[in-house]
Amino acid sequence: MIRIVDLYKKFGSINVLNGVSLEVRKGDVLVIIGPSGSGKSTLLRCINLLEEPTSGKILLDGEDITGKKIDKNKVRQRIGMVFQSFNLFPNMTVIGNVTLALQKVLKMKPAEAKKAGTDLLTRVGLKDKIDAYPNQLSGGQKQRVAIARALAMNPEAILFDEVTSALDPELVKEVLDVMKDLAKSGMTMLVVTHEMGFAKEVGSHVIFMDEGKIIEDGLAEEIFDNPRHPRTKAFLDAVLS
Amino acid sequence: MEGLADLAQKYFSVSVIKEVFPFLLKGALYTIIFSASSELIGIIVGLFTAIIRVTKVKVLSQIATIYVDIFRGTPLLMQIIFVYYALPYVGINLPAPAAGIVALSINSGAYVSEIFRAGIESIDKGQIEAARSLGMSYAQAMRYVVIPQTMKRVLPPLTNEFVALIKDSSLLSVIAISELLRTSKEMMTWKLNPSSLTAAALLYLAITVPLTRLVSYLENKMKKGDV
Ligand SMILES: Nc1ncnc2c1ncn2[C@@H]1O[C@H](COP(=O)(O)OP(=O)(O)O)[C@@H](O)[C@H]1O
Ligand SMILES: [Mg+2]
Numbered sequence: 181m182i183r184i185v186d187l188y189k190k191f192g193s194i195n196v197l198n199g200v201s202l203e204v205r206k207g208d209v210l211v212i213i214g215p216s217g218s219g220k221s222t223l224l225r226c227i228n229l230l231e232e233p234t235s236g237k238i239l240l241d242g243e244d245i246t247g248k249k250i251d252k253n254k255v256r257q258r259i260g261m262v263f264q265s266f267n268l269f270p271n272m273t274v275i276g277n278v279t280l281a282l283q284k285v286l287k288m289k290p291a292e293a294k295k296a297g298t299d300l301l302t303r304v305g306l307k308d309k310i311d312a313y314p315n316q317l318s319g320g321q322k323q324r325v326a327i328a329r330a331l332a333m334n335p336e337a338i339l340f341d342e343v344t345s346a347l348d349p350e351l352v353k354e355v356l357d358v359m360k361d362l363a364k365s366g367m368t369m370l371v372v373t374h375e376m377g378f379a380k381e382v383g384s385h386v387i388f389m390d391e392g393k394i395i396e397d398g399l400a401e402e403i404f405d406n407p408r409h410p411r412t413k414a415f416l417d418a419v420l421s
Numbered sequence: 422m423e424g425l426a427d428l429a430q431k432y433f434s435v436s437v438i439k440e441v442f443p444f445l446l447k448g449a450l451y452t453i454i455f456s457a458s459s460e461l462i463g464i465i466v467g468l469f470t471a472i473i474r475v476t477k478v479k480v481l482s483q484i485a486t487i488y489v490d491i492f493r494g495t496p497l498l499m500q501i502i503f504v505y506y507a508l509p510y511v512g513i514n515l516p517a518p519a520a521g522i523v524a525l526s527i528n529s530g531a532y533v534s535e536i537f538r539a540g541i542e543s544i545d546k547g548q549i550e551a552a553r554s555l556g557m558s559y560a561q562a563m564r565y566v567v568i569p570q571t572m573k574r575v576l577p578p579l580t581n582e583f584v585a586l587i588k589d590s591s592l593l594s595v596i597a598i599s600e601l602l603r604t605s606k607e608m609m610t611w612k613l614n615p616s617s618l619t620a621a622a623l624l625y626l627a628i629t630v631p632l633t634r635l636v637s638y639l640e641n642k643m644k645k646g647d648v
Contacts, residue, residue, distance in 0.1 A: 228554055257556035267551035271570050281555035284565055326551075333555055 181206045181368055182227065182259075182337060187236035189222055189392075196222045197233070198392035204337070209369045211379040211400065214389035215415055220372045223389070224339040227370070228261045257285065260330030260338040264345050266322045268314040268329075274301065275310040278329045285333070300328040304358050320351030324358055337368035344375060374419050376404050388412045434616040441608040441617045448604030449624045455518075455600060456590040459525035460583050466526065467533025472563065474534070475541050485534070492531035498592050500524050505596045521593040529586050536582060540575040541567060574643070577636045584629045584636075601625065 182204040189197035196219045204210050212220050225231040227238055229245065229252045237244045245255045269277050278300060279293040288296070301307055304324040314322055323343055330338050340359065344352045356378050363369055363382035373379070379386055379400040387397040388409070396409045407413045470485040492500065505520040515523060544567050552562035594603035605621035 230550055230553065253553075253556045253558050256554055261551075261554040263547060263551065265545075265547055267545070267547035269548065269551070269566055269570075271573070280565060281552075281557060284561050285556045329551075329555065 181208075181241060182370075183237075183239040183242075184223075184227070185237040185239070187223070187226060187238065188234045189219070189226060189231060190234045196392050197226070197236075199236070200389075200392070200394055202387060202394065202397070204368060204370060206336075206368055207366045208384040209363045209371060209382050211383040211386045212370065212372045212389060213374055213379075213386060213403075213415070213419075214395075218389045219392040220389055221341050222392075224261065224341050224370060224372060228259055228339055229255055230261075253285070257333050258336050260333060260335035262323070262326050262330050262338065262340045262343050264342040266314070266319075266326050266346075268322055268325055270314050273311050273313055274306065274317070274325050277314070277325055278332050281329075282332050297328070297332060300331050301325070303331075303361075304328045305354070318351055319347045320354045323347065323355045327355075327358055327362070331362075337370065338362070340369060340371040340373065342372050344373065376400075376420065380404065388415065390415070431614060432616055432619050434614055437612050437614045437616040438620045441605070441612065442620060444604055444608055445601065445617065445620055445624055448599055448601040448621070449628065451599060451604075452587060452590050452601040452625075453628065455521055455525060455593060455598070456583070456587045459522050459529055459590070460586055462522070462526035463529030463533045463582075463586070464579070466530030467535075468537050468568075470530065470534040471537030471541060472568075474538055476559070476563075488527075489531045489534050492528050493535070497524070497528050497589050498595065500528055501592055501596060517593075517596045517598055521590075521596060521598050525586065525590060525593070528589075529582060532582050532585075533579065536575050536578045537571065540571040540578075543574060544570050577639045577643070580632055580636045580639070584632050587628055587632075588625065 184200055184202050187197050187200040188195065198219075200219075200223060202210070212223070214220050222231060226233050226246075229250075233246055236246070238246050240255065240258065244250075269280065272280065275294060275297050278297040279288075279290075282288045282293040282296060283290060298307065298310060301310055304327055306321060306324055306328070309317065309321060309325075314325070317325065326343075327338075343359075344355050347355065352375070356375060359369070359371070360378065360382050371378070371383075383400040385397060386400045386403040388395050388403060388407070388411075390411050396403060396407065396412045403412065404416065407416055470488060473485045474482050474489075476482070501521065501524040504515065504524040505517060508515065508520070541563075548566050548570065549559075549562045552566040553559070557565070590600055591602035593600050594606070597603075599607070601621050601624060605617040608617035609615045
């Protein structure tokens with residue numbers, strides 16, 4: 181469904197992505213791990229067209245979305261994104277956050293949007309918070325709202341960029357549980373995370389990135405328990421110790 | 422002691438103040454009308470030029486920047502004189518009140534533009550990215566996500582700007598607009614006593630102090646994180 185071919189991204193003279201190729205099929209959950217600065221966020225941001233690749237192709241159902249003629253807004257409706265820093269709209273209620281794009285992009289009627297939004301918030305366990313403002317929520321609740329907001333556009337795939345990294349440890353589980361449910365429901369997901377349990381339980385495969393390249397890829401069990409590449413090994417030793 | 426008595430008689434004469442007060446009130450009303458309408462137009466001009474500048478629309482954004490530089494970088498008094506006395510030579514004949522509002526509006530628009538630009542740029546980039554990742558266009562992200570958040574943040578500096586404009590509107594006296602300062606000077610000549618200036622000062626304070634209090638209140642509220 182998403183195929184990336186030889187993707188390069190430079191910021192000035194720095195090569196952040198150095199020829200990344202990968203394939204994600206419908207329903208896959210791709211887990212991306214790697215040290216800070218290895219280009220994981222940049223990769224996801226390229227897929228969401230928040231960054232423009234320097235060269236290479238990103239194919240969505242066979243169509244190159246990096247092309248000039250592509251309607252970026254349409255592509256972004258098809259690929260949702262959830263950010264480490266939540267990026268909820270602080271001036272809107274929870275339901276406002278979830279329904280804004282439904283009303284403004286999909287031109288849904290307010291009542292219809294509210295119903296769809298309420299259903300999604302129920303799905304992430306926040307039905308009782310629909311009228312709260314983001315600053316009244318815990319980090320875990322905020323991130324679940326952000327997931328509901330991304331789901332609202334009914335995307336074909338969702339990108340998750342270290343969505344549990346900013347959370348207190350006791351709040352991580354509630355977010356991972358929502359993501360696991362999503363994965364089990366067949367959502368195509370690209371997930372940057374170091375949560376090994378998540379990767380093992382729902383990850384279809386794992387890639388390890390370093391210096392803008394994919395160093396190793398394989399099943400979660402293989403990568404986490406038997407890394408072949410010394411750099412993967414060193415990284416896992418550092419992260420998991 | 423005699424000095425003090427003189428001062429009181431010249432600047433704090435209750436009887437004079439009582440007499441000129443109704444006229445001053447009218448002057449104050451003019452001051453409010455001129456500054457409020459100019460502020461309103463200035464907000465529209467400023468918001469528009471700020472958006473043009475942050476979105477870096479080619480040419481237009483350079484023009485907007487030049488506009489801001491010129492009107493922030495030259496004295497308002499000069500701008501008022503140009504609009505009233507120089508524009509007629511190119512066929513633009515504005516009556517004094519219109520010239521006054523035009524000059525004040527474009528001047529305040531330049532300051533407001535800076536306020537909005539800073540406000541828009543202070544909104545976390547993640548906000549636009551989140552909006553765009555939902556499929557909103559840049560214009561929609563600005564309109565529904567960034568600008569509403571900016572509005573709250575710019576309220577205190579905008580109010581400060583309004584206070585400055587109220588005081589600056591006294592410069593309209595040079596083109597014979599009977600706002601508060603000019604009225605009080607006329608009263609001074611009429612009564613041969615400058616107590617009217619004191620009364621005018623009190624009226625300025627009556628207008629500006631509530632506004633500056635409002636600024637502190639808003640700033641406090643924002644510090645508590647309501648925004
Ligand atoms: N907008 C940018 N401008 C310049 N350098 C950037 C920008 N975004 C990311 N980088 C650089 O690219 C590298 C990879 O960043 P990133 O993709 O965020 O890595 P990761 O998510 O794996 O930590 C880092 O060295 C970072 O400093
Ligand atoms: Mg990152």
